[in-house]
Amino acid sequence: MPLDHYVSQVHLRHFYSPALNELMFAVRKSDRKTFCCNSKSVCRIEDGSSNAYLRRDRLIEEFLQFVLTELLEDGTVSFKIDPKFPQALGITSIIGWVSVFGNSRSEILRNEEADTPFFTSDFPVGLERGTDPRGLNRIVPLAPDLAIRICPHIRLSGQPPDLSFKTFKAKQHRLKRREVVEANRCIVRCAEDTVFYRDDFDWVVPFISKHRRYRVEGVTQRIPHGRGFLNVSTQRIISTQST
Numbered sequence: 001m002p003l004d005h006y007v008s009q010v011h012l013r014h015f016y017s018p019a020l021n022e023l024m025f026a027v028r029k030s031d032r033k034t035f036c037c038n039s040k041s042v043c044r045i046e047d048g049s050s051n052a053y054l055r056r057d058r059l060i061e062e063f064l065q066f067v068l069t070e071l072l073e074d075g076t077v078s079f080k081i082d083p084k085f086p087q088a089l090g091i092t093s094i095i096g097w098v099s100v101f102g103n104s105r106s107e108i109l110r111n112e113e114a115d116t117p118f119f120t121s122d123f124p125v126g127l128e129r130g131t132d133p134r135g136l137n138r139i140v141p142l143a144p145d146l147a148i149r150i151c152p153h154i155r156l157s158g159q160p161p162d163l164s165f166k167t168f169k170a171k172q173h174r175l176k177r178r179e180v181v182e183a184n185r186c187i188v189r190c191a192e193d194t195v196f197y198r199d200d201f202d203w204v205v206p207f208i209s210k211h212r213r214y215r216v217e218g219v220t221q222r223i224p225h226g227r228g229f230l231n232v233s234t235q236r237i238i239s240t241q242s243t
Contacts, residue, residue: 005044007124012039014143015120017198027195027205029188029212034205042194043122099161100152101138106170107149109139109183115201116180117144119187119208122194126186127216127237136235139183144198147183149173189214189237213240 015024016038023036111118118141126139130151138150153167175183188195188211195208219236222229 007043009039100156102165103167105151108172109147110174121191
């Protein structure tokens with residue numbers, strides 16, 4: 001059985017520690033156990049990309065490899081969907097999110113605080129409230145000193161995909177220490193269970209322990225609308241202190 005990685009090994013290798021050669025540090029939120037690992041040994045599930053509902057049960061893996069190759073080679077995304085496959089709607093959903101994120105405003109976040117590097121995790125995205133309460137920004141750590149903040153445009157939701165990314169805008173932002181700390185707080189709270197980091201500073205494990213009792217959950221709000229109600233679903237960081 002293949003061991004499919006749900007977090008890119010290329011991504012995780014950017015967090016390897018010089019002190020450990022081909023390894024990085026890790027902490028589990030569930031039991032606060034610390035350990036060292038490489039990218040190949042974590043974030044993987046047996047047959048995680050196999051799906052018996054598809055005519056070719058490894059089609060998802062083929063699709064992911066194709067998109068990653070295109071992104072690395074020329075920065076564009078191409079796709080081909082066979083309507084005979086029952087999961088076509090799922091694949092279309094992925095393309096829709098690529099279109100929304102690729103046509104939204106982004107910030108390239110530079111972290112020059114040498115003693116406060118970015119973390120990453122088994123859910124390598126941090127969610128934060130944006131200026132529009134209906135949506136959430138995504139902070140994606142790319143390396144200990146580099147991340148990207150994606151601020152999705154609500155108006156793009158439900159629109160036909162546009163993979164030419166004509167409305168994409170980006171700017172660079174050098175973070176202050178408190179902003180780096182806030183980004184790391186989001187990353188830790190959003191992690192499923194395991195947080196990865198490059199540098200084993202004394203403050204790291206206590207910081208992760210302090211913010212470990214949180215997770216990402218779907219939340220639905222029932223809002224009065226006309227003579228009825230409108231259900232609005234989104235993701236939120238939820239405290240698990242009482243669970």
